[in-house]
Amino acid sequence: MFDAILFDLDGTLVDTESLAMSAGMAAFARLGFPVSEQFMHGLVGRDMATAGRMIASAHPALDQTALHPMWNQGFLAEVNRGLPLKPGATELLAARLRPMAIVTSSRRAEAHHKLGVAGIADAFHHVVVVEDVEAPKPAPDPYLLAAQKLRVDPARCLVFEDSETGAEAAFRAGCRVVQVPDVVPSEGRWAHHLARDLLEGARMAGLAV
Secondary structure, three states: OOOEEEEOOEOOOEOOHHHHHHHHHHHHHHOOOOOOHHHHHOOOOOOHHHHHHHHHHHOOOOOHHHHHHHHHHHHHHHHOOOOOEOOOHHHHHHHOOOOEEEEOOOOHHHHHHHHHHHOOHHHOOEEEOHHHOOOOOOOOHHHHHHHHHHOOOHHHEEEEEOOHHHHHHHHHOOOEEEEOOOOOOOOOOOOOEEOOOHHHHHHHOOOOO
């Protein structure tokens, strides 16, 4: 039914979104611009450039050259303490059902660091990062590139995503989309299957795990 399985990374396979949110909120507050969880939810799944524009629109006086290093330092400190996998990730990756790739809005060094800390780097044939495309998620380009690298038709790819931004990208690429919401609830507008965890989503899509 599928020739490849493509995964978002943060919030889908590894439990980083809550760490990023708490580190981000702390950084905003230290600079005198406290933000709400709702504001942080709007940044989930966005690449850094897009997130930067959203932050500038909401807080034009905020010095982002101070914000991002502070935010990143706090986040990496949490990641380096250990990076747990999302429920069902271990079983789904161990099954090796199809060739697999990561499709993430993270930068290359950050993505590979997280994969290494989580101990899952060897499961994937390719890792597509934000530097690899001109148009990041929600554009379809990252998923189209992953399918190209795996030499498969995007329509024959099953995608696991947590965010609206990522699900839209995969849907627009023509992939089959399983969405497992993380910190931000979803009604699954861009998903073919809306699941509580990865294993439930896999079974909904017809994979025997």
